[in-house]
Amino acid sequence: xxxxxxxxxxxxxxxxxxxxxxxxxxxxxxxxxxxxxxxxxxxxxxxxxxxxxxxxxxxxxxxxxxxxxxxxxxxxxxxxxxxxxxxxxxxxxxxxxxxxxxxxxxxxxxxxxxxxxxxxxxxxxxxxxxxxxxxxxxxxxxxxxxxxxxxxxxxxxxxxxxxxxxxxxxxxxxxxxxxxxxxxxxxxxxxxxxxxxxxxxxxxxxxxxx
Amino acid sequence: xxxxxxxxxxxxxxxxxxxxxxxxxxxxxxxxxxxxxxxxxxxxxxxxxxxxxxxxxxxxxxxxxxxxxxxxxxxxxxxxxxxxxxxxxxxxxxxxxxxxxxxxxxxxxxxxxxxxxxxxxxxxxxxxxxxxxxxxxxxxxxxxxxxxxxxxxxxxxxxxxxxxxxxxxxxxxxxxxxxxxxxxxxxxxxxxxxxxxxxxxxxxxxx
Numbered sequence: 001x002x003x004x005x006x007x008x009x010x011x012x013x014x015x016x017x018x019x020x021x022x023x024x025x026x027x028x029x030x031x032x033x034x035x036x037x038x039x040x041x042x043x044x045x046x047x048x049x050x051x052x053x054x055x056x057x058x059x060x061x062x063x064x065x066x067x068x069x070x071x072x073x074x075x076x077x078x079x080x081x082x083x084x085x086x087x088x089x090x091x092x093x094x095x096x097x098x099x100x101x102x103x104x105x106x107x108x109x110x111x112x113x114x115x116x117x118x119x120x121x122x123x124x125x126x127x128x129x130x131x132x133x134x135x136x137x138x139x140x141x142x143x144x145x146x147x148x149x150x151x152x153x154x155x156x157x158x159x160x161x162x163x164x165x166x167x168x169x170x171x172x173x174x175x176x177x178x179x180x181x182x183x184x185x186x187x188x189x190x191x192x193x194x195x196x197x198x199x200x201x202x203x204x205x206x207x208x209x210x
Numbered sequence: 211x212x213x214x215x216x217x218x219x220x221x222x223x224x225x226x227x228x229x230x231x232x233x234x235x236x237x238x239x240x241x242x243x244x245x246x247x248x249x250x251x252x253x254x255x256x257x258x259x260x261x262x263x264x265x266x267x268x269x270x271x272x273x274x275x276x277x278x279x280x281x282x283x284x285x286x287x288x289x290x291x292x293x294x295x296x297x298x299x300x301x302x303x304x305x306x307x308x309x310x311x312x313x314x315x316x317x318x319x320x321x322x323x324x325x326x327x328x329x330x331x332x333x334x335x336x337x338x339x340x341x342x343x344x345x346x347x348x349x350x351x352x353x354x355x356x357x358x359x360x361x362x363x364x365x366x367x368x369x370x371x372x373x374x375x376x377x378x379x380x381x382x383x384x385x386x387x388x389x390x391x392x393x394x395x396x397x398x399x400x401x402x403x404x405x406x407x408x409x410x411x412x413x414x415x416x417x
Contacts, residue, residue, distance in 0.1 A: 002285070003289070004285060004286050004289070004313065004314070005245075005309060005310050005313035005314075006245075006246050006305070006306045006307070006308075006309030006310040007244065007289055007290075007293075007306050007310065008246075010249040012258060021223065028339055028341070031341075034260075040341075041343065041396075041399040041400065041403045042396060042399070043341075043345060044344065044345055044348030044352070044399065045348075045352075045392070045396050047345045047348055047349050047354050048348060048352045048353050048395070049356065049392055049395070050348050051349050051353055051394075052353055052356045052357055052360065053388070055323065064284055064285065066290055085341060085342070085345070086396055088345055089342050089343070089345035089349070092342070092346065093346060093349055094330070095317075096317065096321050097215070097216055097326075098278075099278060099282060099313075099314040099317045099318055100282065102242075102310065102313050102317075103238075103239065103313070103317065104246060104313075105240055116225070120272060131276075138341050140406065141224030149403070157310075160215055160289065160292070164296070165289070165292070165293050165296070165302065165306060166289070166292035166293055166295070166296070167292070167295050167296060170292050170295045171292045174292065176242055180233060181285075188304070188381050188385070189381065189384065189388070191385070192384070192385020192386065192388075192389065193385050193388050193389045193392065194381055194389075195385075195389075195392075195395065196385060196388075197387055197389055197392065198392065199252075200389070200390075200393055201393055205394065206369070
């Protein structure tokens with residue numbers, strides 16, 4: 001999911017950086033008001049948590065290993081925009097310290113995982129809750145977490161294909177297939193963690209008790 | 211706490227360590243762009259040479275570099291394999307994977323020779339928004355702590371369960387452990403935050 005250097009064409013990675021900077025500037029503007037309260041230490045905590053959690057990887061069919069994203073986890077507790085900022089910070093550290101994901105690809109990676117995997121997936125969760133008010137909260141969490149992973153994979157595949165590195169008819173099915181399994185693990189763990197938090201400290205959920 | 215995955219070799223005394231961090235970062239970005247801009251068959255010799263010199267100057271152990279490459283290799287190779295399906299796929303495969311490998315080595319050298327605090331200072335001077343600096347420093351300070359807690363929780367769980375074959379239960383317990391560690395760590399950060407406020411810290415610094 002973290003695209004290394006050398007696989008994206010200049011057009012794609014420069015657009016990726018543009019998209020990332022645009023998303024983050026927007027997110028910063030949106031979170032300016034809430035940064036004065038207790039959200040900041042919670043954001044820091046989320047960053048550490050997701051950073052550590054992303055170090056646990058599990059084998060998946062297809063040969064590689066997958067790891068957690070934490071996009072829905074951070075956006076439901078912090079809100080979509082603060083969550084995106086946290087995810088981006090985690091990606092930056094992973095790129096610089098662990099070389100997981102290249103610098104040129106960092107823009108695209110941030111866009112994939114912070115904009116699509118966090119913000120978009122949060123609105124998917126919100127839409128599910130709003131349009132189907134009878135839906136079990138955990139089900140909404142599960143579905144949006146699963147989609148967050150699959151959507152990231154789709155965008156990844158699109159970027160690789162537009163760069164001319166991989167043919168779309170190979171990379172899209174391959175990535176989506178593998179990430180459907182990763183998505184299930186992400187969905188299960190996110191759902192369990194969030195249901196625990198909702199029970200014990202519902203005030204840590206964005207928007208109060210949701 | 212025996213583990214340290216940041217700043218492992220940041221205390222050595224080499225020209226690279228002593229180089230100004232902002233200069234290092236700008237050179238790193240420039241060199242990276244150069245590496246990926248040219249087809250690898252022309253670029254490999256000169257850039258490979260420079261990287262070997264940098265490895266030598268930095269005194270970072272080869273084993274460390276090799277291990278990092280090994281960690282990243284599966285991802286690089288698997289994405290590279292998809293390139294084989296393109297026209298002239300073999301050339302493209304080597305082009306991408308070797309560039310990716312060089313980028314990994316270069317980034318590793320640059321940041322192994324930089325203390326994390328120096329990196330944060332340089333980012334601040336590059337006008338990176340404060341919230342990112344804050345989050346990065348938080349990760350630096352607390353990830354070791356959290357890793358300790360996770361290891362302890364894992365040991366506690368293992369010493370209390372024998373032959374737990376029920377995967378659903380395992381995942382549920384994992385979720386509960388992670389959730390409770392999350393909340394405990396949050397409450398610890400609340401206490402720290404209050405302690406800081408009681409000593410004059412103001413939140414205005416963080417927006």
